[in-house]
Amino acid sequence: MSTSTEKLEREEKLEGIGCSRKRKEDPRFIQGKGNYVDDVKLPGTLFADIVRSPYAHARIKSINKDKALAVPGVHAVLTAADLKPLNLHWMPTLAGDVQAVLADEKVHFQYQEVAVVIADNRYIAADAVDLVEVEYEALPVLVDPHKAMDADAPILREDIKEKADDGKGAHKHPNHIFTWEVGDDEATTQAFNAADVVVTEKMYYPRVHPSPLETCGCVASFDKVKSHLTLYITSQAPHIVRTVVSLLSGIPESKVRVISPDIGGGFGNKVGVYPGYVTAIVASIVLGRPVKWIEDRMEHLSTTAWARDYHMTGALAADKEGRIKALRVNVLADHGAFNSHAQPTKWPAGLFSICTGSYDIPVAHAKVEGVYTNKAPGGVAYRCSFRVTEAVYVIERMMDILAQKLGIDKAEIRRRNFVKPEQFPYHTALGWELDSGDYPKALQKVLEAVDYDGLRREQQEKRARGELMGIGLVTFTEIVGAGPSKACDILGVGMFESAEIRVHPTGSVVARMGTLSTGQGHQTTYAQIIATELGLPSEDIQIEEGDTDTAPYGLGTYGSRSTPVGGAATAMAARKIRDKAARIAAHLLEVSADDLDWEVDRFKVKGVPGQEKTMKEVAWAAYNNVPDGMEMGLEATNYYDPPNFTYPFGAYLCVIDIDKCTGEAKVRRFYALDDCGTRINPMIIEGQIHGGLTEGFAVAMGQQMPFDEQGNLLGNTFMDYFIPTFVETPFWETDYTVTPSPHHPLGAKGVAESPHVGSIPCFTSAIVDAFSHLGVTHMDMPHNAYRVWRKIHELGLDKHE
Amino acid sequence: MIPSEFEYHAPHSVAEAITLLTQYPEEARLLAGGHSLLPMMKLRFAEPAHLIDINGIKELKGISEQGNVIRIGAMTTESELIDSALLNEKCPLIPAVARLIADPQVRNRGTIGGDIVHGDPGNDHPAVMLALDARFILQGPEGERTVPANGFFLGTYSVGMAADEILTAILVPVFASSTGYGFNKLKRKTGDFATAASSVVVQLQGESCADIRIALTNAGPCAFRAEAAEDLLKGQVITDALIEQAAQKVMAACEPDEDLRGDAEYKTHMSAEMARRSIRDALTKAKG
């Protein structure tokens, strides 16, 4: 009989679920041995570089390529006119719009792609770019989205102007993209009319850029003999790219191979298809040689997908005790020049309707209106599920504001309104079914850990001395893991995820998934899931992703999908294997499968000690001794369509001290408690939380993409765009509770985006809190020293005697 | 992000470098640490046809004491300034400033000479040189001359030397007794230039201020001294009230440009705040 310590030892050897196993991918990254797109070097490669518009809005009068073509080593200069015969001068976007691949008659934003030069090397290409002569006629520029639907606003999209009265969408104006409404408008109005207290606040969530370490790029290699295209690309969703490339180029999907090698971060920026990719593919097809395109940092920040840019008005109705009666949110969304918002097809504002948060709100209404402006296209989910960051921001801000209005502590107001543990599964007023949670417990744990009452006392004393100290608090709920395919699809493909697992005769495993790690450590965690499910050591389990020729079709990694959907597919595929293995084991032990118990890594005959077969033994038998009528081999595939999203949550607290003379805000303490359900690798979770908090800190305290009145982007380098180093980054304290998801095979919920989503409003909460005794209810991000000082100065707090 | 084509030269002596400069008038630029020049070339704001790399010239390196003066070779890197025992002992303001310049990568290549000569109002050494009352040794086809820092900085990217001259060394006085310094710099993050910064050197005689120099970074087209503020404090026992009056004079002297670091009003206030802090720090140090 196996003792429990012996069992535990066997379990530990597997390094399965719950083990803080070291990341398998780190040795190669730490040694500089990763393989990124720019490391792909094919013989005969040509290089692409892009001619970009200096104007935000202008008509192209002429393009003269002669001088550029005359440079030795230049192979081609492509413009929209060259792509037109192939019908590739425009391409579809994820949001059902079209985007110019190369500017067709007009440019719509500064740095827009106008022409592409293909040359022997990057240096020649860069010289030739300077020699392409483009004549522009400047047009009036639309920068302010509030003016987009004015009668005299310049019309941006002449290409789809007609669609304004096509009767499909109720387009109020040619610059109007969509209006999306959810909830009960009338009931919400009634609740507001009847309420004791109403608070309303306008807030702007600035345009920010995910700015992964690695910029975007690709190598397109078309084999003219085989009519086969290989595309190496920095994509979070290689399978979708294959489908799009096939649809656009007419090359059968079976002859398109997309390889996403190591990706230096994505954060939502690497989901869509960019003009550089399309032009590299066309050039490779035309020239029959591999073509490489790699953007530089300025191109990346200026033209690839940014996030947010939501002008939000939140309103809460409540009774005198602060119990919420209704929520209303109105949003004006600046989508830039083309609507390339990242979204499942049916959700023009993504999952923004999660804006009821962690609270039991009886009625709600949300309305989002999208407009065009002369700015780069985007609107992606920057380390969050589609538009969830914005939703969490507005509800968490409004909770603070309601608390302030009623003179109730901001922890208490949350406690009074939480969805209670016994209410799960909870149906929100805007249509979601929250799967599980214990919000009061999470909050209480944080308040005790930081001695909240002590902090409030300290703040009182500091205020008396005229010092500025703020305490921020957030109790967020996310919605991740898109998603049920009946609710979510991308370009018509349902948002399932896939895993294919093969157990070799010796018991080692190769598994392939449709997701793609961009830093999350899939090679490590997926192996742990399989290790626990199959009782084989994770060390012997090889995880592969990113090659569409070998991996099963999947929708990719973003929106915290990988564990909720890909992880579920992995567990389900493993369970199919275990079922088959049980039948093989029964055959070997000459019993019925029902007589077997599964224990860690082996099947045991019930009540007969010593009668057992390990998974390793079964694997060997699967290739030589299976029951009659059974297929040989030990492998399985699963396509997992989740029954619901998952809803990770957390409670964050932040303490900030502000220098009254300079406006600098120092984060003294940040305590983050996350509940992501079952924890597969606690160390990776902590790493992801550190990263997410750091990015959240960057967004809240410094990131922005500002434009001048002419639509010029100010600050598209890392001198201005805030990427914190370890010098700026606060110390993070992390904590957790575990409330498993009831519908996920492992109970796991996804975590890497929570810290970003949850921390951003927490920083704002702390900053505003430092001024709340002076009647300040909200301050827009970024909370950089300059903007904070403006408030200090406005309040006259910086007087020197 | 790729510079236009240029020819690369690597002379081994100052004389050789000057010959190259005269050989390609208008077309040549000296390459020191490259941390100001190369970014401009990558953006093609600067397109020199000839790049004269002076990193191989040994006579431009080194820090030595010559009587009551310290001589710093123009090609001394920020990291070398930070590590110099001599400077830390006898002119600690310079290492203190160097420590807050950019990041280790930049400091390992960037030179004090390049920082001074580039004429960028955001660079820190010019104001430090003014506060220290430094002198510069310039060498050109006609020979060598020594000029004071005071009056050298003329405007943005404009300094008082000819295109065929090379800054070979910087002379700074050894700190006398009862001398203190202060350096305060407000920046958005590591690697950023100053939103505002102020270098102050004060010399006390008993309780009162015998001499003071207050210099500012990024508060105008080039580094400058707030002389009205200095005049107000000289000969006085410096009190909080006087510091406040001096801060007002500093504000009156500032004319910063608006950028993403802030508008002119903010930067003016921050210049005053950095000056206040530096004056206080300098006084504390002078009192020992």
Ligand SMILES: Cc1cc2nc3c(=O)[nH]c(=O)nc-3n(C[C@H](O)[C@H](O)[C@H](O)COP(=O)(O)OP(=O)(O)OC[C@H]3O[C@@H](n4cnc5c(N)ncnc54)[C@H](O)[C@@H]3O)c2cc1C
């Ligand atoms: C990210 C970043 C942040 C920075 N932050 C700061 C900061 O906070 N404070 C600060 O002071 N600086 C800062 N810098 C600038 C940095 O210190 C540069 O190194 C410095 O301005 C120029 O010195 P260099 O040796 O690199 O000169 P180079 O870039 O090689 O040359 C600059 C100019 O000076 C000329 N030149 C160089 N040496 C001589 C010489 N001996 N005689 C004549 N002409 C010469 C060159 O021809 C060129 O025109 C920053 C730079 C970067 C990239």
